[in-house]
Amino acid sequence: MQRYKLFTFLFFVCSWLGISSCSLEEKNLYKPVPEAIYSDAAGINNGVTGVYSQLRGLYGSQKGFTLTTMGTDIFQHGKDGGYKFMDDYSTALNASAGYLYDLWTNCYAGINAANTILDRIDAIAIDEALRNRYKAEVRFLRAHYYYWLTLQFGDVVYTDHETKGVVTNLGRTPKADIWKKMQEDTQFAVDNLDWATQEYGRITKGAALHQLALTDLLLKDYAGAATAAVKVINEGPYQLLPAYASVFDYNNQKNAEILFSVQYINNALFNGDGNQGNAFFTPAYDQFGLLRDVNQGGRPYTRFRPTPFFRNLFDKNDSRFDVTFRIYWFYNNPANLPAGKKLGDTVVWQISPGVTSTIAPNTDNMHWGIKKHDDPTRASPQDLNGFRDYFVYRLSDTYLIAAEALMLDGKPEQGVIYLNKVRSRAAKPGTTMPMLSAAQLNMDAVLDERARELGGEEGRWMDLVRTGKLIDRAKLYNPNAANIKPIHALRPIPQSQRDLSTVPFPQNDGY
Structure with missing residues (x-):
């Protein structure tokens, strides 16, 4: 098997470098593969695509769903699966859990791929506007991977340069410092991206503003979060669809409400493991x-x-x-x-x-x-690998972020307008929904509305952590979460990360 992998690798190297044949004859032809890959605009474009590809490990995967759905106020475990400890918060939730290690390595693979592009792109002859667009996309994605890491683990390793070789001497950076870096990265994306893109699925200004609003909420910059969210609503090319059902119509995935989605396609060769949410x-x-x-x-x-x-x-x-x-x-x-x-x-x-x-x-x-994740186009009900795009950011989510930010900024009378807009759209034809007053707008009301609007779309666990509501609401509303404690607002750092570190790398409290 190792020999097969080696020959496959050699074939790849030979093919990439344009060498017609490989032999053992000693010649001074060596050129490191990354330098060959990132030597022109086409290579940079392929590298940027690679940064996007790591998103599939987060959205539509069993790992991504488990780490964002289980053990919340709105979902408990079903009959099957080996991760029920993420619902009952037993001692089996520990540093050896495989999904935690998988998430850690998944996100850092994306971060390192982004850093590699950023370290090399200025040396490439490329149109300046395109250079800035590529930088903006990968800086957005780097911040996105750090959003997952800091909400799941708290203080983590921060690096903004390509990792070469084995590095074991990096410690934990305070999450608030990382959030400021994320804010800078995402602001750069806002400043250098357009509202539209010729290649559907790439990051746009709207997605960047949405992520900026989320990052501002982490930093308690409520005015900034409100400004970013309202700009998406008022200036972007998006609109709430008249019917909530239309958002999830399988034949209407590229609709006016989608700010950012992870792409899956009906081609097994390029679909990876597919969207398995079905x-x-x-x-x-x-x-x-x-x-x-x-x-x-x-x-x-x-x-x-x-x-x-x-x-x-x-x-x-x-x-x-x-x-x-x-x-x-x-x-x-x-x-x-x-x-x-x-x-x-x-x-x-x-x-x-x-x-x-x-x-x-x-x-x-x-x-x-x-x-929401139904996929009737699969050839067989046994097929897991679905083709439905995974919606990461939707405009209704932006409305609810605006409501939350304005409420926290002491402007509930403005914030409730955005929340009620989402409720109004949700009414069945010919009926109305009760509207909230400014006095009724609080964090629980926002989280209730986010559950109705976004339930089952990943993100719930991180929303509860972000708002400081995980412990109270899981204990109150999830029959399996009676054992949840304040320590569970963070996951344990994967033990393998600590074992390989040559500098102090403390574990999160309680694990």
Whole structure:
């Protein structure tokens, strides 16, 4: 196997350098591969694409969903999966957890790829406007990876230059210092990017302003956060779609509400592991006489189950309930049709002895599903690798950030307008939703609205940490989180990172 990898690597090197053949004859032809890759504009462009590629490890992956969904106020664990300790906060949540190491290495791979571009791009003959655009994109992405790292782990290693060889002597940098660096990087992106891009999926000014608003909130610059968010709303080419359901229409993924999405494509060669969100929220419906079906959730991984709090959070006129939850299933197995039922009829569940309902129960085995990540284009319900783009930033999210920032800046009467705009759009046709008053606008109201609007889209755990609400709300609303303690507002630093460090690298408190 190692020999195969070596020959593959040699073939790659030879092909890249344009050498027609490789031999063992000694010649002074050596040129390090990175120098060859980043020797012209095309190489820089490929390098920038590589920085983007690390996003797929965060968005649409089981790791990304687990680290942002489990153990919050709106999701608890389902029947299957090995990471239930991230929901019950037991002692198994420790520095040896594989997903923590995976996240750490994933983000630092993206950061180092960004740093490599930034260290080399000024030496390349390239149009100056294009140079600044590439710099802006990778600086945005570097800040984005640090957002994940600092919200998950707190103080982490900060580096803004390419890592060459093995480096073991870097300690932890205070997260507030990193947030200031993130603010600088993201402001550079704001200043050097346009509202539109010819290549869909690249960072734009709108995405950069949205991220700047989030970073300003971390730094408690509430006026700055409000200014950035309102600029996206008032000056950007975006708009809230008239219907919430249209945002998640599979055939409408490139819509006016999307500021930034991670790209997945219907081509197995270039789709990596795909967006697998279709599976993780799907219950074990196939254990109840039904066949697996891409239109009913596909392959059931049964990882995340909505909490009772989340299920009961919606007003009766809120269209987001039906778009978010799958509560009905339909008979699709002719071998297991109950008497009097035909294919396509709504499944009738036994909720308790003598009690039946067409609404599915919400137990570990058979719980409500989430429909936002459905992908009916997969060839088989066994396929995990979906093709749906992953929405990272949406305009409705920007509205809620504006509401939060203005509230924290002492302007709730302005902030509530933005929150109510989101609520108004959510009303079912022909109905209205209750609007909040300025006096009702507080952090819990903002988080409740973020749950209704963004539930199941990753980010919840980090939102709760960012607002200082994780411990209180998880303990109050998640039946499995009774053991949660203040230490759990940070994850443990991966043990392998500490083992390899030659300088003091303290663990987070309590681990």
